[in-house]
Each structure stands twice: as structure tokens, then as C-alpha cells.
Amino acid sequence: MKRAETGKAGAAPLDAVVIGGGPSGLAAGTHLARAGYTTILIERKALGGQARGLERIENYPGFPRGVSGLKLMELWLEQAWRWGLKTKIDEAVTVSRGTDGIFLVRLRKGGVIRSRSVLWCAGAGFRKLGVPGEDRLLGKGVWNTCDEAPSCAGLDAAVVGSGETAVQQAELLSRKAARVYLISRTEKLKAHKLLLERFARSSAAALPGYRVNRLLGKNKLEALELISVSGPREVKKIKVDALFTLIGKEPAEVPAGWRRKPAGFYEAGDFSAGIFRQVAVAGGDGIRAAMRCIRYLEAM
Ligand SMILES: Cc1cc2nc3c(=O)[nH]c(=O)nc-3n(C[C@H](O)[C@H](O)[C@H](O)COP(=O)(O)OP(=O)(O)OC[C@H]3O[C@@H](n4cnc5c(N)ncnc54)[C@H](O)[C@@H]3O)c2cc1C
Incomplete structure (x- = not known):
């Protein structure tokens, strides 16, 4: 150089x-x-x-x-x-x-x-979720983009976001990961037709109407606690090894x-x-x- x-x-x-x-x-x-x-x-x-x-x-x-x-x-x-x-x-x-x-x-x-x-x-940079566990587990299962993360082959991964980057990332991850969740507060994903079609064909599962409440795990990410954003309060725990927070940039x-x-x-x-x-x-x-x-x- x-x-x-x-x-x-x-x-x-x-x-x-x-x-x-x-x-x-x-x-x-x-x-x-x-x-x-x-x-x-x-x-x-x-x-x-x-x-x-x-x-x-x-x-x-x-x-x-x-x-x-x-x-x-x-x-x-x-x-x-x-x-x-x-x-x-x-x-x-x-x-x-x-x-x-x-x-x-x-x-x-x-x-x-x-x-x-x-x-x-x-x-x-990507916006943070601002929830307990996020800073502590950054780089230990919490990532912004695929290039920063090790391969997710065989792992359970979650993507948070509803825009094009999140939809694209979820679809790409689903080609290697064992399981992929796309968590979004809104019901509607804001991506163009081609990405939505690819996502629909992929093995990734959409989890609309939830927000991440906290990240669980001692030395590495182990699970997410989700809370429903409308209707009766519903708390859900999902096991994940990797989390991509793609909720917009700042x-x-x-x-x-x-x-x-x-x-x-x-x-x-x-x-x-x-x-x-x-x-x-x-x-x-x-x-x-x-x-x-x-x-x-x-x-x-
Ligand atoms: C998951 C994902 C998928 C995407 N898919 C597509 C796609 O399919 N097609 C497409 O066209 N685009 C895509 N993009 C968007 C594309 O990557 C960006 O729009 C593009 O890289 C922006 O270029 P940039 O130079 O503005 O910023 P960046 O690429 O972010 O480059 C900025 C650089 O500045 C450096 N920097 C920051 N602060 C300092 C400092 N103080 N001193 C020195 N260096 C500093 C950073 O390290 C970084 O390397 C995608 C992005 C992501 C995250």
C-alpha cells in the first residue's frame, strides 16, 4: 500500500x-x-x-x-x-x-x-436497539453486517428491521444458517418486489409485530426476549446465536x-x-x- x-x-x-x-x-x-x-x-x-x-x-x-x-x-x-x-x-x-x-x-x-x-x-453506522445486553454482546453474537460476522452456517440467526437491508440480509442468511427470523415492529416489510419475493421463497421466518426487549447470554448471545408491540402483551423467548440489528443508519x-x-x-x-x-x-x-x-x- x-x-x-x-x-x-x-x-x-x-x-x-x-x-x-x-x-x-x-x-x-x-x-x-x-x-x-x-x-x-x-x-x-x-x-x-x-x-x-x-x-x-x-x-x-x-x-x-x-x-x-x-x-x-x-x-x-x-x-x-x-x-x-x-x-x-x-x-x-x-x-x-x-x-x-x-x-x-x-x-x-x-x-x-x-x-x-x-x-x-x-x-x-447502524442504529442501536438500545436494549439491555446489546453493548455487552457486541461482537459476541451481535453484528451489523454479514461481513463483520463469522459464517452463520448451521446457526440460528435473527435480523431486526423491516427495510431493504434487513430483508436482504435475512434472505442471504437463510442460505447458510439453520434458522433465520426477521423481527419487525411493523406488519409490512418495506422492500422492493424482488427482495420480498426472494424472502417469501426463502426458509426465513417473519416475526412481525414484535420488538426486542433484551438480549440474553453470558459470554455470547444465547437468546432474545421479544415483546409484542400491540394487543395483549405477549413475551416470547427465541434461541439465537447471531443477531443483526439493521434498523436504519445514523x-x-x-x-x-x-x-x-x-x-x-x-x-x-x-x-x-x-x-x-x-x-x-x-x-x-x-x-x-x-x-x-x-x-x-x-x-x-
Ligand atoms: C447488508 C448491506 C447490504 C447492502 N446491499 C447493497 C446492494 O445490494 N447494492 C448497493 O448498491 N448497495 C448496498 N449496500 C449499501 C452500500 O454498501 C453503501 O451504500 C456504500 O458502501 C456507501 O458508501 P460510503 O463510501 O458512503 O460509506 P461506507 O462504505 O460506509 O464507507 C465509509 C468508510 O469510512 C470509514 N470511516 C468512518 N469514519 C472514519 C474516520 N473518522 N477516519 C477514517 N475512516 C473513517 C469507515 O471505516 C468506512 O470504511 C448495502 C449495505 C449493507 C450494510
């Missing part, structure tokens, strides 16, 4: 720093680097973001038979590096802007990047401390996408942010 010149006091600031190495960040960084702007991309976990963990993406244009998320992200990364985008595995812990208009991005492993602009492409705060975003600071991808969270949308949004950023840099 290539490394960039960073944090050198006295050296000329970079043109742009991109925070987040998912589709939006890679697309933004590639666009800037190709256009000739000195750019570094900072990623705290793995380049490719969430998309790299998707087993098969069927709706990304240009791949009639679908493509693995990892393969697609490897291609994006190859293109980014080919155009000279520098990448670094680290976490941006604070962003600030000096009176001279130069941004300072402080990194967890040490060092500060000075840059004329910042593109915040940090994605969004972008984390930009660690900046400013009230109004300054000129030269851009957001893109899942971080700012509302409900339109897709690889192609994130990539396009990253490019749009990069184009705006270039206009800003040119006018500086």
Missing part, C-alpha cells in the same frame, strides 16, 4: 484530504487525483468500506451477472492508485480550520494533515466542533444520503463533491 506525505509542519498543504475509503471516498479521491490535485485518503478499517463485505451486488450498473463487493472495490482501488491517489490506514479524530483557511486533520496514530479542503465520506458527528460547515468542507455518500444508500449513489455523490471541491480550490 502506498503512503502519502502527511503532517509535515512547514510543508505546503495538500489540496484535499478525503476521510473514508468506501465507494464515496474512493470515487472522490480518484476524481481529485486524476485531475492533478494532491490528495490523500484516510481509512480507519479497510479500503472499500461496507461495499467490500457485500457478497454479491446485483444492482451496480455494468455487471449483468452481479459482482462481488470485494472484487468491485478492488477495481476501484486499482483505478485510484493508478491515478496517484495516496491512501493511509488511520482514523481522523478531529478536523479544524485555521484562520489561514487551512484545515488540520488530526490522526489517531499521530500526526496532523494540513489541507486546503476536506471531503468527509465516513459513511453511516451518520456519526463530524469531529469538528463548528456550528456551520466552512467553505472547503464537503460531505458525500451514506453520510449524507438520507435513505438513498447504494454503492452507485455513493460513488456519484463522491464525484459531485470532488467537482465542487475543485471549483473551490481553483477559486482560492
